[in-house]
Amino acid sequence: MNLNPNQLTDYANTFVKALIDYSPKIISAFVILFVGLYTIRLINRFIRKIMIKRDLDPTLTKFLADILLWILRVLLFVTFISKLGIETSSFVAILGAMGLAVGLSLQGSLSNFAGGMLIILFKPFKAGHTIEAQGVIGTVSEIQIFVTKLITANNQTIFVPNGSLSNGTIINYSLQGYRRADLTIAISYDTNIKKAKDIITTVLNSNPKILKTPSAEVSVKNLTDNAIQLAVRPWANNEDFGVVFSETLESCKLAFDTAGIVIQPYVRESSKANS
Template identity: 70%
Template sequence: MRVIFYFMETPSQEISTATQYLEKITRVVIDYSPKLISAFLLLFVGLYTIRFINRLAKKIMTKRELDPTLSQFLANILLWALRILLFVTFISKLGIETSSFVAILGAAGLAIGMSLQGSLSNFAGGMLIILFKPFRVGDTIEAQNQIGTVDEIQIFVTKLISANNQVIFIPNGILSNGTIINYTLNGKRRIDLVFSLSYNTDIKKAKEIITKVLQSNEKVLKDPMPVVAVKDLTDSAIHIAIRPWATNEDFPGVSSQILEDCKTAFDQEGISIQPFIKNN
């Protein structure tokens, strides 16, 4: 026969136990309160300081006329970097071990970086384009076998508008590492035209006619001077090169107008353009 005894705490014992727990909690709060107060004080002061530094950095970049896209991006990077540093300092001040946290953060950053290699390459390319400015918004460029006017320079891609109003997106990674032809940078362009004339043509007369056509066109620049010269003597024709200059805005129209005016002038003077002869 088993006898089971049940021991129950009396009200006085319950009060004693609660008092002990309360004393322990009080001691913990008293011992930990300096760390808690200093940690939150650091947090509030740190957040205020970060906002001040961020505003100061923006003012400095604006004063130095840094590109607005780059300024905003650098300001955001600085803001989040300082916030992460403040958070790590805050939890360290609370007495929490931060070495494992930093290791986890580093491993996560490495994993994200490995999975986003292409995006990071485009990001770095965008930074280089914004920083070194091989072209600006509004410039006409040729890159990756595409020609268009730069409409927007984003962090990962550059947006072009072609002559027939097509929208072209080129990743900044390959754009920054490839060849870029900027047609707008110098403000004017040379037009390269070639006429193939018959061997019966008086070369001097033909050059005079072309020179008059160029001089009569107001949109052809006088400086640099246009060049009219014999480029080549082939088996079937005399090739005369025409190299006038025009502003970027007038370039397409001037090129077409010169071709039309030269053809009209040749017809009036009885000069025939030699057709292309294909050798069998």
């Protein structure tokens, strides 16, 4: 199809007129966009500073700030396209449908998300605490929105889903600041119980890492067919717990050797019945 110069001129004039008529909307829309992006950045920084001053959990601070950032960006985008003259009702309906579809397909992830929120808000543990949950023990390295990262004693990294973590039993070994070691030392029936207890008490009192309050306990735990079991329960700060546990066993063995007391070997009832 051939266009004559007059038609081209008419098209050009129509385009220029439409552009002139529409340009105020375009200019105002982009002004709103750029000013809005700058304002959102300022609001986000301001909110982060407030939450940091109020000593909120760093993970919660970052998460809430990011959520607020994206909510404000979505609202700004809707305002931007509305200013351009685009109908927003259909756009909102599409977003709603997409949100429903994503929600149905990510039920497990949403459960972990909700669990992460509960952990962050109610704080049954925080980074640096040693916990036992879902059959694993480790030190909390990071609390993320969907998973919690644990570092085990042998430096393995375990990611535990927050959904199952928030709904299960959690043992927090660090929350109180100190722990009790529950040790069992077996001696023969020929051994003087009071003498053995005095030796263990001396060992406990000579270890500076063992707390004086609460005081350590030494008592008869059980009388089995082949041994007298003594319960040894020293208290230690969390950072000294492992050392206290091993040092107590070692020192008691050395003290018993010096006193001529033999630690009774543990005999399983099953092996005894089979003999």
